[in-house]
Amino acid sequence: MGRRRAPELYRAPFPLYALQVDPSTGLLIAAGGGGAAKTGIKNGVHFLQLEQINGRLSASLLHSHDTETRATMNLALAGNILAAGQDAHCQLLRFQTHQQKGKTKVEKAGSKEQGPRQRKGAAPVEKKPGAETHQEGIELSVENLKAVQTDFSPDPFQKVVCFNHDNTLLATGGTDGYVRIWKVPSLEKVLEFRAHEGEIEDLALGPDGKLVTVGWDLKASVWQKDQLVTQLHWQENGPTFSNTPYRYQACSESGTFLGLGTVTGSVAIYIAFSLQCLYYVREAHGIVVTDVAFLPEKGRGPELLGFHETALFSVAVDSRCQLHLLPSRRSVPVWLLLLLCVGLIVMTILLLQSVFPGFL
Numbered sequence: 001m002g003r004r005r006a007p008e009l010y011r012a013p014f015p016l017y018a019l020q021v022d023p024s025t026g027l028l029i030a031a032g033g034g035g036a037a038k039t040g041i042k043n044g045v046h047f048l049q050l051e052q053i054n055g056r057l058s059a060s061l062l063h064s065h066d067t068e069t070r071a072t073m074n075l076a077l078a079g080n081i082l083a084a085g086q087d088a089h090c091q092l093l094r095f096q097t098h099q100q101k102g103k104t105k106v107e108k109a110g111s112k113e114q115g116p117r118q119r120k121g122a123a124p125v126e127k128k129p130g131a132e133t134h135q136e137g138i139e140l141s142v143e144n145l146k147a148v149q150t151d152f153s154p155d156p157f158q159k160v161v162c163f164n165h166d167n168t169l170l171a172t173g174g175t176d177g178y179v180r181i182w183k184v185p186s187l188e189k190v191l192e193f194r195a196h197e198g199e200i201e202d203l204a205l206g207p208d209g210k211l212v213t214v215g216w217d218l219k220a221s222v223w224q225k226d227q228l229v230t231q232l233h234w235q236e237n238g239p240t241f242s243n244t245p246y247r248y249q250a251c252s253e254s255g256t257f258l259g260l261g262t263v264t265g266s267v268a269i270y271i272a273f274s275l276q277c278l279y280y281v282r283e284a285h286g287i288v289v290t291d292v293a294f295l296p297e298k299g300r301g302p303e304l305l306g307f308h309e310t311a312l313f314s315v316a317v318d319s320r321c322q323l324h325l326l327p328s329r330r331s332v333p334v335w336l337l338l339l340l341c342v343g344l345i346v347m348t349i350l351l352l353q354s355v356f357p358g359f360l
Helices: 301-305 334-355
Strands: 008-011 014-021 027-033 043-055 057-067 071-076 081-086 089-100 105-107 133-134 137-149 159-165 169-174 177-181 189-194 200-205 210-215 218-224 227-232 257-262 267-271 276-282 287-294 308-316 320-327
Touching: 008 027, 008 057, 014 308, 014 320, 027 071, 027 308, 043 071, 043 137, 043 301, 043 320, 057 137, 057 320, 071 159, 089 334, 137 267, 159 200, 177 200, 177 308, 218 308, 218 334, 257 308, 267 308, 267 320, 276 320, 301 308
Parallel strands: 014 071, 014 287
Antiparallel strands: 008 320, 014 027, 027 043, 043 057, 071 081, 081 089, 089 137, 105 133, 159 169, 169 177, 177 189, 200 210, 210 218, 218 227, 257 267, 267 276, 287 308, 308 320
């Protein structure tokens, strides 16, 4: 039997490093690039429109945003605002979608921001030389907002970014070990403190104002502003080997499922509370998986899921975005169980009445 394969949803013209899904619009946002090196590999953020076509989830390129010489390595999403980690900086982007009606729009050749691909089944459109034609449907525009340097190590690099729950603050972490908190969208710095000796691997802002950070120094810490509340110790969660160092790699909010991508390109889906493996594709990408994201359970998520329980997207340095679908697990509704119990009780009483007349 051949190796299990995940369907390829999209292939970009550059390595992919970051991924987000907008629940309200059903947009899949993938970003990456070749960086500042003059290799001919572009840098950009691609906005993909997710759709159900003939019972299958598909994606088509809606908009390509050129980030010039800066590859986007990490992303965070708050409504229609993206925070993109590019080298030592954080760049805010605002995107807007609108419905195009009545006529096509022709852009000049060489435009940095490309329009949507022509959908299958659409009537062919005669193109003028050096121009690109947009078909009727959804259009998207992207605006560069503020940008700020967020890391100041000798080799500065922003490794992680996230918004708080009401999208008024933004937290960044990088190779210098400092957490910096910024107002949105002004990017005015409101807090700065050293959280780790070495690189910050991940961070998460909670609704109560607490901050969780994990770093290269083998520590996972909980903060209230810049005050340390507690630290997590791996050995308490055993079993472990006493002489083996363990390093926390990521922190995230709780949910129904846990998505995992490995350095060998494998992708898995687990039940969050029990870590039971429900889905696994070995070496789906064949190279390190750089980011994964679930299709949200709100907004357009249920409509796009169809008859599946969840959908996980993965991206890697191989420039591919893959789709991992978890079929709905069959379960008996509670109301049906209650009905069966009542029916069983009634049948038992009738059987006893027939065997022992006068039982009731």
